[in-house]
Amino acid sequence: MKSDNSSCNRNNRKILLVGDIGKAFLDVGNITDERYELCANMLDAVNAAANNDFAGIGIVMAGTSAKLSSVLKALRTGCDAKIVLLAQMYEEPIAIQLLGSICNGTNAADDYLICPIHPDRFYESIMTTETRSAGKVGLSMPADTALETKIKQLERLATEDDLTGLKNRRYIWEFSRQIIERAALENKRVTLLAFDIDNFKRYNDLYGHSVGDEVLKQAAVLMQRCCRSHDVVGRIGGDEFAVIFWDDPQASPADAPEERRSPRADHPKEAIFIAKRFVRELENSELTPLAGLGPEGKGVLTISGGLASFPRDGSTIQELFQQADKALLEAKRSGKNRIHLVGKPQSDIADID
């Protein structure tokens, strides 16, 4: 039986890092032998954890989610180290799910961090946090709750748009980069919808900036309502928004047909369906700040957008944004209130069955 962690000096014990650390850390050079032991293989990690007294275990999730619950169960049985999941942005929902699942009377994992992360931040998260006590169900309590809360606040400020609560431009770009990298490896699809609100300046000029802000907020709420829970909606500037549609994170790579990644493959039907639904919702919505307009307030809010897909329209996020922006401009020139698909000139999604 291992000794109780809470009574041990955690600083004298090593941390086990499992998986492809290059995908998790900003500066892999800081991962030193004195502090860490590395395991590329999950089975070796279970073996190492069962035979050593580690202070904590960091698991790089990238591409391992299918077997992770079995691995966590085995780790919980074999040792009492603190387990921190190192998740890519797109893996956050799975990490949260795993944190909430119960394994041997406690949480399957103690915490998760979104990558890429600095090794010192990870080290602190292992060392400054108390381990779970035996049999206690619930998240671990940080030693310095105020500091932890502050860090979480700063993380939110760095990734979210203040006005709408959507993800900000920085998050969208980093998320897109990670998800495209994964899509290339696992034969998955990624689609970008870039859109803006038609004649947005007019709302500000006619009704004031507070009304303009309300329009942005309501457009954000409507878009989120139309999307699937794992799709990511962001405000990337002024009245410009971006939505990243991607394949279900729980689906295994084998589920994706080979033709999906073909450059000739069509845009995913799901993305087109959601975009069409959003346009329809906008038409039917009665925007609160414009309620004073009476019947004229209904359906006045319209958007123009462009939709680009990986890999057919580009292999990087820059290329996808360029293509989607071009399609958006075409949509504006063609009379607004429409979404154009890249590679299908003059084709509004409304015309697609």
Next chain:
Amino acid sequence: MTVSKGDSNLSLLVILVGALEDEFVRQTMNLLERLGVEFVLCDNVYSAVGDLAKRESRDVLIIGRIGLLSKEQGRLFHIARVKGYRCCCLVDRDLVCRQKLILKAIESGAYLIEKPAEIEEVLMKLLTGGNVRSSGEKENRRASGFRKDEFRTTKAELDALLEVQSDEKR
């Protein structure tokens, strides 16, 4: 995880990897109970390896289908060899198992069986004086250091198995 206490005089412990729905697992469990051998049923290789750490002083035999035991590039075979344990793999005829993994199993000193019923023969051999401890690093021997006749026997088994598979494809 199912644990069954067997005859306390036997030092052999079996870690059976697989699901209860599997006919091979059920048959093996019945056999182990009949022979009075203590066993632990693990769903997967991860819990099997986690469990192995608690069995340092026991003679352990790990039984399962080769498809299950060879997960994670067959690392279980390596871990078993280092600890001096032995594996027994059912090589399914309908499974197109990669030759590399079968070789890893052989190098670890694993028994390969073709039919579930053959497990009894393996167990009887071990219970009637056979040494379950593999000739792994406990004796400081590498795979290349296997006795020639020992390797020749298992290689012949492999050849036979592969021939059966290729015949069936034809």
